[in-house]
Amino acid sequence: AQTVTQSQPEMSVQEAETVTLSCTYDTSESNYYLFWYKQPPSRQMILVIRQEAYKQQNATENRFSVNFQKAAKSFSLKISDSQLGDTAMYFCALYEDSSYKLIFGSGTRLLVRP
Amino acid sequence: NAGVTQTPKFRILKIGQSMTLQCTQDMNHNYMYWYRQDPGMGLKLIYYSVGAGITDKGEVPNGYNVSRSTTEDFPLRLELAAPSQTSVYFCASGRGDQETQYFGPGTRLLVL
Numbered sequence: 001a002q003t004v005t006q007s008q009p010e011m012s013v014q015e016a017e018t019v020t021l022s023c024t025y026d027t028s029e030s031n032y033y034l035f036w037y038k039q040p041p042s043r044q045m046i047l048v049i050r051q052e053a054y055k056q057q058n059a060t061e062n063r064f065s066v067n068f069q070k071a072a073k074s075f076s077l078k079i080s081d082s083q084l085g086d087t088a089m090y091f092c093a094l095y096e097d098s099s100y101k102l103i104f105g106s107g108t109r110l111l112v113r114p
Numbered sequence: 115n116a117g118v119t120q121t122p123k124f125r126i127l128k129i130g131q132s133m134t135l136q137c138t139q140d141m142n143h144n145y146m147y148w149y150r151q152d153p154g155m156g157l158k159l160i161y162y163s164v165g166a167g168i169t170d171k172g173e174v175p176n177g178y179n180v181s182r183s184t185t186e187d188f189p190l191r192l193e194l195a196a197p198s199q200t201s202v203y204f205c206a207s208g209r210g211d212q213e214t215q216y217f218g219p220g221t222r223l224l225v226l
Contacts, residue, residue: 004156033213035214042219043202043219043220043222044217044219044220045157045204045206045217045220047214047216050213050214091156091157093156095213095215097213100145100162100164100208100210101147101159101162101172102147102157102159102206102215103159104156104157104158105156106154106155106156107154107155107156
């Protein structure tokens with residue numbers, strides 16, 4: 001069965017510094033996608049970044065980038081130049097083409113300190 | 115751009131009461147989903163639909179029912195509310211040929 005594991009319940013970073021959030025996953029599919037969602041205190045789920053498994057190049061969106069290690073089934077999120085508005089819960093999620101479903105990890109709470 | 119809308123935003127139910135959580139999307143997406151999020155946890159899939167008239171169970175369907183009579187609407191029904199159903203409920207939609215899902219703002223439900 002597909003699983004997503006986030007082993008860091010909480011993390012803290014100084015404003016303007018860089019932080020990396022970890023995620024590992026398990027799937028038997030060859031075609032899948034990985035996502036990072038941000039959930040601020042408003043509870044809205046906001047898509048941060050996505051990665052197609054068939055692409056070797058790591059996805060980047062402004063200050064957000066991923067380190068996708070397919071063989072190790074690892075998908076970490078790097079936030080550069082952290083801002084106070086980055087304070088939120090971050091969820092890693094796996095989508096398999098065959099199931100149409102998103103499987104979420106348990107989340108990492110990120111606090112950006114001024 | 116309304117996107118995915120959910121009503122109500124917050125509701126308190128007594129044990130044994132029933133209610134319907136409403137979800138509407140205006141993006142003409144075929145795929146729609148209901149998730150629940152318990153405190154400090156990730157989202158778990160309750161039910162999903164790949165098109166009007168077609169629904170299927172997710173990870174945690176017990177105690178819930180859904181219907182999909184139109185492309186736009188995907189209501190979630192709680193028949194006999196139980197304290198274990200206290201949670202935040204999210205509706206989401208997607209195109210189906212793309213894996214990205216777009217989420218509504220959530221409904222917070224408290225069962226006492």
